[in-house]
Amino acid sequence: MKVTINDIAELTHVSKSTISRVLNNSGPVAEKTRKAVIEAMDRLDYKPNEIARSLSLRRTMTVGIVMQDIRNPYYANACWHGDRLLEEFGYSAVICNVDNDPEREQACLNSMGYRSVDGVLCIGPQEETANIVRAVEEMEIPCVLVDTDPEIAKIDTVTLDNVYGGQLVVDYLVSLGHRKIAFVTSDFTSAERERRVGYSEGLKARGIEVDPSLIISQGEGQWHRGECPSLMELIRNGNAPTAIFASNDFKAIRIVRLLHRLGLSIPDDVSLVGFDDIDAAAMVTPGLTTIHQPIDKMIDIGVRILLKRMGGLKGPTEHEVLRAWLVERESTRKIR
Amino acid sequence: MKVTINDIAELTHVSKSTISRVLNNSGPVAEKTRKAVIEAMDRLDYKPNEIARSLSLRRTMTVGIVMQDIRNPYYANACWHGDRLLEEFGYSAVICNVDNDPEREQACLNSMGYRSVDGVLCIGPQEETANIVRAVEEMEIPCVLVDTDPEIAKIDTVTLDNVYGGQLVVDYLVSLGHRKIAFVTSDFTSAERERRVGYSEGLKARGIEVDPSLIISQGEGQWHRGECPSLMELIRNGNAPTAIFASNDFKAIRIVRLLHRLGLSIPDDVSLVGFDDIDAAAMVTPGLTTIHQPIDKMIDIGVRILLKRMGGLKGPTEHEVLRAWLVERESTRKIR
DNA sequence: ATGATCAGAGGAACCGGTTCCATTCCGGGG
DNA sequence: CCCCGGAATGGAACCGGTTCCTCTGATCAT
Structure with a gap:
């Protein structure tokens, strides 16, 4: 059986509240008590239940990454960057593949609501502008669109020119x-x-x-x-x-x-x-x-906007526009 | 504010238990009551909170897919197959990238315990056999290894010859x-x-x-x-x-x-x-x-084994071994 | 008419955490 | 000596669901 906070409480003769306090460094705890609690945790190999935590805090520390096709290296790469950056800030990514299917895109966006993610990063959405906006509003969760139709005014976007x-x-x-x-x-x-x-x-x-x-x-x-x-x-x-x-x-x-x-x-x-x-x-x-x-940069900016929003920042929607550049390799040459 | 099961109960003058019953089709509910409840749900646009559900059921309907590098098309493809098949069975995948880093692989495997996934599909693990086994046992969660060292006897595996x-x-x-x-x-x-x-x-x-x-x-x-x-x-x-x-x-x-x-x-x-x-x-x-x-087939088999295990099936570990075949294209020819 | 059976519904405990509030205990200032 | 304030802790409610158990009332066979 999984060991819970109650087991620790019982073992240390200390209340749940106090255990929680040492766990989160919230509120004062006597050094002696802290030591005892930590030792008990080690001994029982206690791992806090993230689900219970999420329920209580109404925050899951996860963000959904919605994209068209994970098998397309462009998206895979974008996804990788997003995942890495989010991880740095303590979030983990739930990737959601929609296989270029508008219906799945809708369904996926909606399901983010159920899954209780804290935010959504949507890369290269293809659905009609209006539908995207509606879906996003319905979830009542911060959402940033990367590499999208720049006409979407009501949602934060990061686009390429x-x-x-x-x-x-x-x-x-x-x-x-x-x-x-x-x-x-x-x-x-x-x-x-x-x-x-x-x-x-x-x-x-x-x-x-x-x-x-x-x-x-x-x-x-x-x-x-x-x-x-x-x-x-x-x-x-x-x-x-x-x-x-x-x-x-x-x-x-x-x-x-x-x-x-x-x-x-x-x-x-x-x-x-x-x-x-x-x-x-x-x-x-x-x-x-x-x-x-510069998809890595676009993702970077997108994630940072999302982090701000998840942190509670309101303010006007942001619209970043980046410029690409040419990379010359061997498939082109001067005409004779 | 999010609408909860209590709001529905209040609106319909029916207890939580009954709402839950119509939600899950568990236990008997009078047709009249069911109608009323469903209508109320529609009206308030109620979406059950999956987090609360998971806590109560001790089941998240998610499985972790651990792989080396999502940017490698081989893994991206494998991941896609896994995700799709799992979705068919009502599970959603949490992908976890370890970037060819043994330490991250360990950490990731461990974190699966915290994240309360119901199972883990580990594709192409590179870590020492012994370490993998230990990590998997520590989580106490069903785990299937795909494309791995076939010497791992204590865990279900699907490998290529x-x-x-x-x-x-x-x-x-x-x-x-x-x-x-x-x-x-x-x-x-x-x-x-x-x-x-x-x-x-x-x-x-x-x-x-x-x-x-x-x-x-x-x-x-x-x-x-x-x-x-x-x-x-x-x-x-x-x-x-x-x-x-x-x-x-x-x-x-x-x-x-x-x-x-x-x-x-x-x-x-x-x-x-x-x-x-x-x-x-x-x-x-x-x-x-x-x-x-045949990575798609390997994933397919792996997922099916995992589904069985998550369904509670015990029994001896399974070890599937598949054979690959040659695809002739243009990069080879008879020697002169 | 009566007791057994069962559909339908409610109440409360529970899942594993967090947090507000109350309580105790302590030392220091008046 | 008493009062006050703050550190340390406990208790209980809460997050949003599920489920077991209990209770009511209707139906049916005897």
């Missing part, structure tokens, strides 16, 4: 002499949609007209199977772009294989740029030129 | 005509050590002498920085093997880049085989020939 990131890519490619640049996306997240805007605006700013046939949008499902028929077709028709901008590294890596299969060389025949700078981007051959998304 | 897997690789390479096969490892986990045994035995079985200079062992740290000086040296000295067997895909993918940098082509100059079949193995160029480790 994806439009700027998209422009960065185009600027860079144009500076290498490219003018025929394709954009490949699934338009799945708001981040992707913003990157698309950056792509268009970047081109315009450089005086290049946006060619709709070079914008290839295709659902996540096919990407998971590693296919992109529209891109293949574009190339087979002899309309191959000289550079491809993929809306994230995951897709970029798929494209490496597709081009390889078509006998096209990267970067000799076509330059390729990704977005996110996941670990694999540096491991792949050729090394992928990409936009480094 | 890594020796067999290693032999598989050697057999395959020899059948392609290779005789000078290097083995690259960090000897970090027991899995790696067994694969090494498989490598040696496979060679012997084929009548090839094991050349110690072809076994390259090097700590995890350098791998994380993407380096392998010993392998580089071996090749620069003109002793390049015709095939390389990496102890896992992670290392294999690093090696792809190293060889690329040395101007060696895969598979034309040297064949490369990994182990694990992580997602990236199929995404990388050239596609990596590797051993498919």
